[in-house]
Amino acid sequence: MKPAPFQEDNFAEEFIDLDLSEAEIVSKEFEECTFINCDFSEAQLRHCIFDDCRFLKCNLSVVKVDGSRFSNVVFEESKLSGIDWTKAAYSEILLDAPFTFINCIVDYASFYGLTLQSMVIRECKAYDVDFRECDLSGADLRETDLTDTLFRNTNLSGADLTLAENYTIDINVNTIKGARFSRYEALTLLEGLEITLVD
Known part of the structure; x- marks a missing residue:
C-alpha cells in the first residue's frame, strides 16, 4: 500500500493530481477540502471523515469506504464505479x-437499504446501481441514465x-407519490400493470 500524503486533520486544503491508487488512508479527517484530478482507484478509505468536500475530475473506482463518513460531499465529472456505499458510516x-x-x-x-433523502445524482451514468429498500424521497435524478438499475421497496x-x-x-413495489417523470419515459411505469397501450 502507498503512504498517503495527508495530516490527521486537513482543513480547506486543495489536492491536485495525486496518485493514490491502491493507497490505504486510515482515520484522516477532511473538512472543506478540494480534490482535483486525483486517482483514488482501488484505494482504501477506512474510518475517514469527509465534511463539505469536493472531488472534481477524480477517479474513485472500486474504492473501499469502510467506516468512513461523508457529509455534504460533492463529486463532479468523476468516476465512481463499483463502490459499496453501504459500508460507509451514516449519522x-x-x-x-x-x-x-x-x-x-x-x-x-x-446503496441498498440506505436513507438518502434529497440525494443528487444528476446528469450521471448510473448503470446497474442497487437502490432496493432505499429512501430516495426528494432525490434529484434528473438527466441520469439508469440502465439496469434496481428499484424495489424504494421510496x-x-x-x-425529469429527463432520466x-x-x-x-409501481406495485415502489412508492412514487409526488415524483416527477418526463412524459415519454413515464410510459415505462405502466409495464408492470399488464395492460396494452393503443395509439
Missing part, C-alpha cells in the same frame, strides 16, 4: 444528503426523474 440524523453526484459515472454501486416520493432514462420502476 442517525441527516440534515443534508451525504452525497451529490453531478455528471459522474456511478455504475455498479450499491421515490417527491423525487425528480432507461429506468424500470415497478
Whole structure:
C-alpha cells in the first residue's frame, strides 16, 4: 500500500493530481477540502471523515469506504464505479444528503437499504446501481441514465426523474407519490400493470 500524503486533520486544503491508487488512508479527517484530478482507484478509505468536500475530475473506482463518513460531499465529472456505499458510516440524523453526484459515472454501486433523502445524482451514468429498500424521497435524478438499475421497496416520493432514462420502476413495489417523470419515459411505469397501450 502507498503512504498517503495527508495530516490527521486537513482543513480547506486543495489536492491536485495525486496518485493514490491502491493507497490505504486510515482515520484522516477532511473538512472543506478540494480534490482535483486525483486517482483514488482501488484505494482504501477506512474510518475517514469527509465534511463539505469536493472531488472534481477524480477517479474513485472500486474504492473501499469502510467506516468512513461523508457529509455534504460533492463529486463532479468523476468516476465512481463499483463502490459499496453501504459500508460507509451514516449519522442517525441527516440534515443534508451525504452525497451529490453531478455528471459522474456511478455504475455498479450499491446503496441498498440506505436513507438518502434529497440525494443528487444528476446528469450521471448510473448503470446497474442497487437502490432496493432505499429512501430516495426528494432525490434529484434528473438527466441520469439508469440502465439496469434496481428499484424495489424504494421510496421515490417527491423525487425528480425529469429527463432520466432507461429506468424500470415497478409501481406495485415502489412508492412514487409526488415524483416527477418526463412524459415519454413515464410510459415505462405502466409495464408492470399488464395492460396494452393503443395509439
